[in-house]
Amino acid sequence: xxxxxxxHQTSDRLNEELGWIREAKSDPRSFGPLYKxxxxxxxxxxxxxxxxxxxxxxxTSQVFIKAMKNLNKYxxxxxxxxxxxxxxxxxxLYQSFRDRKSSRTICVESMNLFExxxxxxxxxxxxxxxxxxxxxxxxxxxxxxLIEMRYFEKRSYREIGEILDITENNAxxxxxxxLEKLKKLFLK
Amino acid sequence: xxxxxxxxxREKMSTEQIEAKQxxxxxxxxxNKSTTTFYKSPWFYxxxxxxxxxxVVALTTMGxxxxxxxxxxxxxxxxxxxxKNPIIRSHSISIAxxxxxxxVETTKYKAVxxxxxxxxKMVSSSSELKMExxxxxxxxxxxxxxxxxxxxxxxxxxxxxxxxxxxxxxKIKIDALFDENGIVYNEDIIVKSYTIRFHDxxxxxxxLVNGKTIPFEIKKSISEYNINSMIFITDIRAIHNxxxxxxxxxxxxxIPINN
Numbered sequence: 001x002x003x004x005x006x007x008h009q010t011s012d013r014l015n016e017e018l019g020w021i022r023e024a025k026s027d028p029r030s031f032g033p034l035y036k037x038x039x040x041x042x043x044x045x046x047x048x049x050x051x052x053x054x055x056x057x058x059x060t061s062q063v064f065i066k067a068m069k070n071l072n073k074y075x076x077x078x079x080x081x082x083x084x085x086x087x088x089x090x091x092x093l094y095q096s097f098r099d100r101k102s103s104r105t106i107c108v109e110s111m112n113l114f115e116x117x118x119x120x121x122x123x124x125x126x127x128x129x130x131x132x133x134x135x136x137x138x139x140x141x142x143x144x145x146l147i148e149m150r151y152f153e154k155r156s157y158r159e160i161g162e163i164l165d166i167t168e169n170n171a172x173x174x175x176x177x178x179l180e181k182l183k184k185l186f187l188k
Numbered sequence: 189x190x191x192x193x194x195x196x197x198r199e200k201m202s203t204e205q206i207e208a209k210q211x212x213x214x215x216x217x218x219x220n221k222s223t224t225t226f227y228k229s230p231w232f233y234x235x236x237x238x239x240x241x242x243x244v245v246a247l248t249t250m251g252x253x254x255x256x257x258x259x260x261x262x263x264x265x266x267x268x269x270x271x272k273n274p275i276i277r278s279h280s281i282s283i284a285x286x287x288x289x290x291x292v293e294t295t296k297y298k299a300v301x302x303x304x305x306x307x308x309k310m311v312s313s314s315s316e317l318k319m320e321x322x323x324x325x326x327x328x329x330x331x332x333x334x335x336x337x338x339x340x341x342x343x344x345x346x347x348x349x350x351x352x353x354x355x356x357x358x359k360i361k362i363d364a365l366f367d368e369n370g371i372v373y374n375e376d377i378i379v380k381s382y383t384i385r386f387h388d389x390x391x392x393x394x395x396l397v398n399g400k401t402i403p404f405e406i407k408k409s410i411s412e413y414n415i416n417s418m419i420f421i422t423d424i425r426a427i428h429n430x431x432x433x434x435x436x437x438x439x440x441x442x443i444p445i446n447n
Contacts, residue, residue, distance in 0.1 A: 032212045104193065106195070180357070
């Protein structure tokens with residue numbers, strides 16, 4: 001999975017976005033461009049964490065409905081609109097787990113496992129890959145989120161901080177600690 | 189939460205597949221529906237509304253019937269008493285009515301509006317890590333952090349983590365941190381460069397160092413300004429002294445303490 005290309009925006013794109021937000025606050029029909037811009041990335045964020053495609057699309061729609069309802073509460077403070085959407089997405093996602101509409105899932109690519117095994121300086125074998133794959137399921141959700149965002153989705157610490165509503169430095173420290181916990185499980 | 193499900197190498201959905209499912213009109217419709225006030229919706233005038241009205245009417249009617257029945261019962265009882273006491277009957281007396289239940293005045297409470305916490309918060313601008321002095325946001329300050337135990341690396345087996353003075357993370361005595369061997373890994377893999385992040389008394393600094401030991405200037409800053417504060421050693425690059433293969437080793441965090 002690649003770095004979110006829309007997160008690091010130019011000032012022109014940011015100003016364009018602010019214009020859409022201002023219009024959408026007075027007329028919800030003007031939310032369309034924002035929906036089109038962020039639909040794919042919000043869907044991918046949600047689908048990465050659940051097993052059912054249709055439910056993922058439903059929850060994605062719920063995210064945008066909630067965003068439209070609460071748009072008047074959004075204020076631009078140097079944080080991209082996408083971060084605010086991700087926070088809503090996270091909330092809706094976990095609500096669906098609580099309502100048992102879907103189950104928490106982690107989707108891993110073999111390449112991610114390979115990179116993590118290399119970082120741990122362990123042998124790149126099928127056995128080790130399977131072992132690491134099993135260890136991921138044993139992590140607490142808080143740590144798993146950090147591993148997913150940093151090592152699978154390749155998000156910057158700044159973006160992780162904004163999504164989880166913590167400082168960039170804190171995101172970095174927590175990510176290190178999550179990786180340490182995973183290594184500890186792996187080396188057991 | 190239930191057990192986590194793990195899927196390996198799930199087929200990725202293409203952008204076209206996802207875009208095909210975009211439907212802003214549907215989202216707008218659902219949004220409008222969710223924001224319509226109840227009495228304006230067809231539901232109010234449909235089955236739910238009629239059922240509500242019917243229930244209210246029935247309750248009111250039942251209430252009236254009960255009041256009539258109560259009066260009849262009280263008359264009957266009174267007659268029975270009078271039959272037993274004919275002397276009383278001879279006098280004209282009015283039928284005592286069973287008093288209505290007291291109407292207790294209910295206190296009306298104002299509906300408390302929930303103040304929804306805004307989803308955005310003030311986020312101070314943070315800085316990118318650079319190879320020069322960088323300013324940290326004010327709310328991020330180095331403060332003492334206590335870790336449970338010092339993790340030591342065994343010298344009897346091949347290491348999977350780099351270390352300094354036998355420690356790879358956690359509290360480390362200053363002398364151990366400035367060990368003359370510097371960052372060690374395994375005998376055949378030598379550290380070539382690393383980035384160290386520390387506070388120099390004014391700002392957080394991030395310095396790229398060539399070599400495996402900590403330079404004197406940085407030692408001085410750490411000794412003066414970073415006791416009981418976390419420092420980070422990241423981007424540790426090492427090279428195999430036989431094959432020449434390059435390695436990126438695990439990062440380390442330390443909390444320097446006095447000897």
